[in-house]
Amino acid sequence: MLKDILPEFSVGLSPMDEITNKEFRRICKRYGSDVLFTEFVSSDALIRDVEKSIEKISFSSVERPIAIQIFGNSEQTLTMAAQKVEKFHPDFIDINWGCPMKKIAGKGSGSGILNDIPKMIQITKAVVDSVKVPVSVKTRIGYDESNKPIVKVAEMLQDVGVQLLSIHGRTKAQMYKAEADWSLIAEVKNNQRMKIPIFGNGDIDSPQKMIDYKNRYGVDGILIGRAAVGNPFIFEQCKQILKNNTPYTPSLEEKVMVCKEHLLAMKDSVGEDRAIVLMKKFYSRYFLGIQNFKPYKMRLMEENKVENIINILEEIE
Ligand SMILES: Cc1cc2nc3c(=O)[nH]c(=O)nc-3n(C[C@H](O)[C@H](O)[C@H](O)COP(=O)(O)O)c2cc1C
Structure with a gap:
């Protein structure tokens, strides 16, 4: 089980395209990131053996536990890509159902799937069934203001075998605007039916906020994205505050x-x-x-x- 290889509470580096490559990941690991994800990689490109994509999924063993993150919009390409990346022996495979960028979501990949939940569940199930390695999902709370189905979606994802769910507290329509809404993340976490770890994500920019949100929303882990760019020190600071120490300031x-x-x-x-x-x-x-x-x-x-x-x-x- 994936949950057995994760700490009781994880603070991890959120995947970011052209940022969380293996060089930066390794530095974040050294500073205490408990879990790592590759940048997202196109399933189509993986299947076609595009060199840049193969390079993006390579990692070193010091990075474990690590997920290779893939995106795509069809059962066929995502399962084929999952089977391919499984051969690289990641600890788990993460499906990106969260990217809001037009060139991704506009084609039904990333958060574009959030207005077709049956398809999201069907593809996710197919991926889970096609590999032996655990599968996780990273997604958003919903498609837009009138469509925020994450509580139900989380149950369905768990039911088809997803072993970890990371939720960014924004809708697709919000992109990166407004403040992330963690109340729905907490609702997922507090749902008695949910057994898999739930990671919260969105706007964590200090160790104080990390611990505040951990205590307030009860999640099993927190992913830090933008605030970790050029600031791997935040992971060590989080570790220190979790041990009740005053976080250090890097010189x-x-x-x-x-x-x-x-x-x-x-x-x-x-x-x-x-x-x-x-x-x-x-x-x-x-x-x-x-x-x-x-x-x-x-x-x-x-x-x-x-x-x-x-x-x-x-x-x-
Ligand atoms: C430049 C950039 C690239 C990103 N690339 C990815 C990606 O490849 N995969 C993914 O799941 N999320 C990606 N994200 C989203 C982040 O992982 C994270 O969910 C989002 O930034 C919210 O967290 P934060 O407020 O801590 O930054 C990206 C975000 C940014 C700013």
């Missing part, structure tokens, strides 16, 4: 060291040019709150040699 030296490590690992993995592009999403986040960061940021954004970026990072004060 500038630590931030520089980890950012350099991240950049160099990316360079080794995807090459200099791609690493430089992908790392642009991280600098402002690593150095959030550092006064006078703007001139450094401008230089970091323009630089096209890793060696020079390292020099700039070392100058930050």
Whole structure:
């Protein structure tokens, strides 16, 4: 059972496209992320052996427990993709029924499925039945304001064999707007029929908020997305607050060291040019709150040699 390999309460890095690659995941793991997910990967692309997608599902054993996350809109492609990723021996396979982006949801993948619940359940069941590895689902509370069926959907997903459910407290229509509504997540968790672990997700941006929401909503785990970008330290801070300790504040030296490590690992993995592009999403986040960061940021954004970026990072004060 998946629940047996998870801690009693998990704080994990939420999957994020072009962010939670194996280099960043490994850093978050070191700082205490209890569970990891790959970036979402297209089932179609996996079946066609697209190199970039195969690269996205690779992971190292230090990352366990880890899920490979797949998306798609048909029983055939999702089951074929699940069978393919099973060969990579993830601890579980996560189906993405939550992405609201037009190019995904518009085709009935991700949260696009939330206006056709029978199809969502049928495909999920087919995936569960097609593999031996546990299957989990990450989804949203509903399609739009008038259609928030998550409490029933959670029961149905459990009934077809899903072993973990992560819920982002927004509808598809909300995208990332408004505040995440955790009351429905709590309703799922407090439903007597539910036995599988329920992870809550949405807007957790500090260890204080993590513990507050843990206590208030009683979930089995919390996934942190945007607030972990360039801030892997949040996992260690969460660990400390869970042990009743005051969370530490990472020093500038630590931030520089980890950012350099991240950049160099990316360079080794995807090459200099791609690493430089992908790392642009991280600098402002690593150095959030550092006064006078703007001139450094401008230089970091323009630089096209890793060696020079390292020099700039070392100058930050
Ligand atoms: C840039 C970006 C990429 C994302 N990519 C994925 C993804 O690949 N799979 C997924 O399930 N969710 C994805 N999400 C959603 C996050 O995992 C998470 O559910 C959402 O950001 C809410 O959590 P947060 O408020 O802690 O960020 C993405 C979010 C962002 C901002």
